[in-house]
Amino acid sequence: MLKVVHYINQFFANIGGEEMAHVPAEIREGIVGPGLAFKQAFGDEAEIVATVVCGDSYFNENMEKAKKDIIEMVKKYNPDIFIAGPAFNAGRYGVACGTIAQAVKDELKIPVLTGMYEENPGADMFKNSIYIVSTKNSAAGMRKAVKTMAPLALKLAKEEKIGSSAEEGYMPNGKRVNFYEKDRGSKRAVKMLLNKLNGKPFTTEFPMPDFDRVPPNPPVKDITKATIALVTSGGIVPKGNPDHIESSSASKYGKYDIDGVMDLTEETFQTAHGGYDPVYANEDPDRVLPVDIMREFEKEGKIGKLYRYFYATVGNGTAVKNAKAFAEKYAKELKADGVDAVILTST
Amino acid sequence: MKLELGYIFIKDIQFAEQSKVENGTLYVNKEDVKALILEDQNFKSADVELARPGESIRIIPVKDVIEPRVKVEGPGGIFPGMISKVETVGSGKTNVLKGAAVVTTGKIVGFQEGIIDMKGPGAEYTPFSKLNNLVLKCEPIDGLKQHEHEKALRFAGYKVAEYLGNLAKSLTPDEVHTFETPSLTEGLKLYPDLPRVAYVLMLQSQGLMHDTYVYGVDAKKSLTTMIYPTEIMDGAIVSGNCVSACDKNTTYHHLNNPVIQDLFEQHGKTLNFVCVIISNENVYLADKERSSNWSAKLAELLGVDGVIVSEEGFGNPDTDLIMNCKKIESKGIKTVLITDEYAGRDGTSQSLADADAKANAVVSGGNANEVIELPPMDKVIGHPEVVDTIAGGFDGSLHDDGSITAELQVITGATNEMGFNRLSAR
Amino acid sequence: MHMCTIVPISLTVGANRIVPTIAIPHPLGDPSLSMEEEKDIRRKLLSRALKALQTEVSEQTVFED
Numbered sequence: 001m002l003k004v005v006h007y008i009n010q011f012f013a014n015i016g017g018e019e020m021a022h023v024p025a026e027i028r029e030g031i032v033g034p035g036l037a038f039k040q041a042f043g044d045e046a047e048i049v050a051t052v053v054c055g056d057s058y059f060n061e062n063m064e065k066a067k068k069d070i071i072e073m074v075k076k077y078n079p080d081i082f083i084a085g086p087a088f089n090a091g092r093y094g095v096a097c098g099t100i101a102q103a104v105k106d107e108l109k110i111p112v113l114t115g116m117y118e119e120n121p122g123a124d125m126f127k128n129s130i131y132i133v134s135t136k137n138s139a140a141g142m143r144k145a146v147k148t149m150a151p152l153a154l155k156l157a158k159e160e161k162i163g164s165s166a167e168e169g170y171m172p173n174g175k176r177v178n179f180y181e182k183d184r185g186s187k188r189a190v191k192m193l194l195n196k197l198n199g200k201p202f203t204t205e206f207p208m209p210d211f212d213r214v215p216p217n218p219p220v221k222d223i224t225k226a227t228i229a230l231v232t233s234g235g236i237v238p239k240g241n242p243d244h245i246e247s248s249s250a251s252k253y254g255k256y257d258i259d260g261v262m263d264l265t266e267e268t269f270q271t272a273h274g275g276y277d278p279v280y281a282n283e284d285p286d287r288v289l290p291v292d293i294m295r296e297f298e299k300e301g302k303i304g305k306l307y308r309y310f311y312a313t314v315g316n317g318t319a320v321k322n323a324k325a326f327a328e329k330y331a332k333e334l335k336a337d338g339v340d341a342v343i344l345t346s347t
Numbered sequence: 348m349k350l351e352l353g354y355i356f357i358k359d360i361q362f363a364e365q366s367k368v369e370n371g372t373l374y375v376n377k378e379d380v381k382a383l384i385l386e387d388q389n390f391k392s393a394d395v396e397l398a399r400p401g402e403s404i405r406i407i408p409v410k411d412v413i414e415p416r417v418k419v420e421g422p423g424g425i426f427p428g429m430i431s432k433v434e435t436v437g438s439g440k441t442n443v444l445k446g447a448a449v450v451t452t453g454k455i456v457g458f459q460e461g462i463i464d465m466k467g468p469g470a471e472y473t474p475f476s477k478l479n480n481l482v483l484k485c486e487p488i489d490g491l492k493q494h495e496h497e498k499a500l501r502f503a504g505y506k507v508a509e510y511l512g513n514l515a516k517s518l519t520p521d522e523v524h525t526f527e528t529p530s531l532t533e534g535l536k537l538y539p540d541l542p543r544v545a546y547v548l549m550l551q552s553q554g555l556m557h558d559t560y561v562y563g564v565d566a567k568k569s570l571t572t573m574i575y576p577t578e579i580m581d582g583a584i585v586s587g588n589c590v591s592a593c594d595k596n597t598t599y600h601h602l603n604n605p606v607i608q609d610l611f612e613q614h615g616k617t618l619n620f621v622c623v624i625i626s627n628e629n630v631y632l633a634d635k636e637r638s639s640n641w642s643a644k645l646a647e648l649l650g651v652d653g654v655i656v657s658e659e660g661f662g663n664p665d666t667d668l669i670m671n672c673k674k675i676e677s678k679g680i681k682t683v684l685i686t687d688e689y690a691g692r693d694g695t696s697q698s699l700a701d702a703d704a705k706a707n708a709v710v711s712g713g714n715a716n717e718v719i720e721l722p723p724m725d726k727v728i729g730h731p732e733v734v735d736t737i738a739g740g741f742d743g744s745l746h747d748d749g750s751i752t753a754e755l756q757v758i759t760g761a762t763n764e765m766g767f768n769r770l771s772a773r
Numbered sequence: 774m775h776m777c778t779i780v781p782i783s784l785t786v787g788a789n790r791i792v793p794t795i796a797i798p799h800p801l802g803d804p805s806l807s808m809e810e811e812k813d814i815r816r817k818l819l820s821r822a823l824k825a826l827q828t829e830v831s832e833q834t835v836f837e838d
Contacts, residue, residue: 166773176694176772178713178755185685185766186605189655189710193683194617196708197542197653205771206688206709209697216789216830223827234800248591248738249689249716249754274591274738275662276630277554279493280799286815287802293815302823317591317661317738317756319691319716320786341826343819344788346777347797554798630797632778663779663797670781701785 002046002157005074006035007084007100009093012139013053021057021092025066027073028053034142038083041150046157050077052100056092059100066096067103074104081157082108086115086145087122089137094122101130111156115145118171127171131156134171172207222304226340229307231330233315233323234281234288234347235273236264245314247274253313253326255333258306263292275316276347288345307339315346348438349527350577353419353520357446360397360479368514373447375481375511383506384485389499391488396728398450398465398480403725405469406482408460408733409759410451410497411586412475412599413504415444415511418581425512426582428563430505436581442515445522448478448599449511451504452729453485455496455556460737461592461759462721462751469721472761474768475599482728483507497556501587504598526577526611528622531649538619542652545621546576546606547642547671548765551588551595551659552627558587559596559659561625567634571626571641573649576607579623591738593715593761594687596659600760605767606655606685621649626671628664639670646675653681658764661689661715665700676705687712687762688772692754698772712762713770715739716754723749774825776800776818784833790825791835794818 010020012033031039032051039048052070059066074082082104084097094116101112115133116123123132133152135145148169155162162168164177181188188205195202220226237245243254261268264285271281271288286292294306311330315323334342356371363374377395384393398404416425421439424431450463463475470476485503487496529537550559552567559566561574561584574583584601610620626642629635646654654675658668665686672682684706688698694714727749734745739756746752755761762770775788778800783791794800801818802811825836 164771164773166771172773174695176688176690176698176714178717178770178772180769181771182769184605184609184769185710185712185763185771186609186655187766188771189606189657189683189685189766190609190613190618192708192710193544193653193655193681194542194613196681196683197544197618202708204707204709205711205773206686206698208702208704208706208709209699211697211702211786213787214789216832216834219829220826223823226826228826244735244742246741247736248756249692249741251741276798277556278798280802280804283804284802284811287799287804287811290801290815290819293812293819296816297819297823302820315662317689317715319689319696321691321693321696341774343822343826344775345794345800346775346779346783347800630778631795632780632793635779635781663782666779666781700782 001044002080002154003077004046004048005050005052005077005079005082006038006048007052007097008033009096010053010055021055023055024058025052025054025070037142037146038150041146042154045154049079054096056096059096060092063099067100070100071103071107075108079110081153082110082112083149083153084114086133086135086149087120088135088139088141089117089120091121094120095125098122098126098130102126105130113149113153113156115149123171128173131170133169220341224301225304227305227307227338228303229334229339229342230289230291230294230310231342232289232312232345234345235271235314236269236281236285236289236312237272239268239270241272245272247272247314248316250314250318251322253311253330255309255311255330257309258291259308261291262295264289273314273316273347288347348575348577349525350437350580351440352524352526352580353440353442354445354522355442355515355518356521357444357479360399360447360481362397366514368444368518373444373479373511380507380510383510384483384503387499387503389487389491389495390485392486394484396482396484398482398728400465400477402465404465405724405727406450406452406463407727407729407731408452408454408737409463409592410453410455410460410500410589411504412597412759413449413508414599414602415447415449415508416582416602417442417512417516419516423581425509426505426585429560429585430502430509433562435578436583437575437578441581442518442520444511444515446479447511448475448480449504449508450480450482451500452482453496453500454730454733455493455500455589460589462757463759464721464724466724467722468719469758472755472758472770474760481507481511484729494556497587497589528575528577531621534619534621538615541617541619543621543650544610544618545624545646545649545651545654546610547624547626547654547656549656549658549664549667550625550627551590553630556589560585560587566627567629569627571624571638571645573645574623574625576611576623579604579607590660591756592759593739593756594660594712594764596765597760600763600765600767605765606657621651628660628667635667635670639667639674642671643674643678646680647678651680655683655685657685657766661687662700669701669703669706672706673703683708683710685710685712685764685766687764688714689716690714692716692718710766711771712764712766712768713755714772715756715762718752719755721751774822776822780835789830789833792818792822792825793835793837
């Protein structure tokens, strides 16, 4: 049978309300308060071996000590999963649940789960790093919360594959997971449109992302002395694609020496990109990575010089996160090599 | 415009002396089909194979999937402007070999085709694993240019589909479905209280080999225009696409456009399905601006209250999608978008290349970057070695035992953006 | 500095200096023209890129000419 340690506050342990929120952490053998509902839901698959009880004010005012003490308490029981709450809309309780669950996960390397109302401040703080089940805003939602939390807790304890937020009931955590809906997409679209037209609530399946912004760099002072590098997401690589950069969803980039190369030709370079008609780029790769004209500019003194290497990846279904990681790496190299400016070409 | 679709259900496919349909089995004379393909001198050899649901077969690389249909009554023929005269289709009667398909294969670009598994986890993702498939393997003559190869293979598919469709011409359908679109004024009279809805169907039109054809016209050379939904059921729109397999619309998808079907299902009940607006996804910014301006203008002119917009492909077409959304919403018309996602293998990256706050109602066909495992199959039709370079594959995708580790992207139709599947992501 | 055809994407993802280019499959060329004419286009676009690099900007800026 799987072992569970449960964390609750003074209120759910029946110690008292606000006036008892100062009580320090203690551990009790077995089940206390809402643990009973979990016990019923677990059946004979899991058992709550101990319950940590801590006052909300105490936890939040003595966070470091509370965390340390509670981790010691939990450790002794060597549980398969640690469950905190659910905290519903209680702000300090939610923050405590999130904080202690995160700490147990990090320190003891065991799966953790908590639950709270989506507007609880603890939700925004922790939903991207630990699983938080979305609950109603008051303890009246206990039954429903446990119904979602208990099966997810078992899955986590057994280290099974966790499905999407829509299936498992946790708050969307920025990690997109595939799953099968009940209806096909077109039917869902018609339903969503009817709701939107009729002023009824609807939920988008993909909330629009926020892209980050960076402040613009100052201009290049003397371009005729500047070293300029070419970088492309258009997939230009030496013929044969020596680094095997993927045609789509690239997991890497290439760095290629163009010392002495005056012109990219059909014989020497190609595109590895699988997202656009490659014929034109293959015929004359300068159409994507303009080495020929940059050499001209270099000769005429319009620029100081063209940097000796170019960097290339394939921007085709390539994760923004990957692209960011590539840029972080080669930006360092470019800086170290004294490159003053970069011209990035995209297809 | 009114069309009756007569479904003749096909439960098995077999080779035989004589091509015919009998008791739900499609019998095919292999030599006839081969001869039909080899009429085109761009092919030096042709072979035909069968792939049925549940068989341990992998088809790779897949170019297009086509459902055999035939006009029984009414003007024109299937695939007008391609293999039939440019006559307005979409009315009268059409018979369909429901449950059968022609699958064209061949290494055209290598990385822009896909995989269909008839069994196992891969089969779950593609609707084509549920069909009785006639697979065409056509080898081009030496030195045939990619563009010509694509065209030759495209026409081979239509011709064979037409050949099979003709077998159903005099059959009595097992089921008949009627679809009717009234004129704008009739529609207003019939359903004065229902919200009026149009469907903006975006067509891939990125250039040679990323193209879609409407009555034979390359969609990239067309302004946004309007079409009756039933015209599409008669093959007015076909795919000439070599692009990532998971979210390209095959000819089968166009013939069976699920948005059209589901809007028809609600037509006259909860909404008034006015018409389809077809728009393209070109590679020039001015084209994108012009086409989306036109989508918004037509929606406004039609006086619709809402539209569903479906995308094809990903990356820069995300911009067409967002432009359509922004401009149509700006006219006070509500939009719902259907797309898929490229959220990275771990699902934590941004899913779309473009975004806007107005796009607040989006249906997702799933994350195409998710990594999947495909076990080996007993039989492979085609060229398994392309797996490493196919879009969604990577170095080492193909293992020695024939199993595959790759992104979902490699599977034909897996994250379709017409909402053909149940797959989604959160 | 970013040279690309689909400027709206560049704006969405946050590039600060943007020079619009010809078309997705050939941002810095145009296969319908002669080799020399193509090079002229490339020169013009890259000169614009150099100008952009030398220009002080305080927000995302598209260099149309």
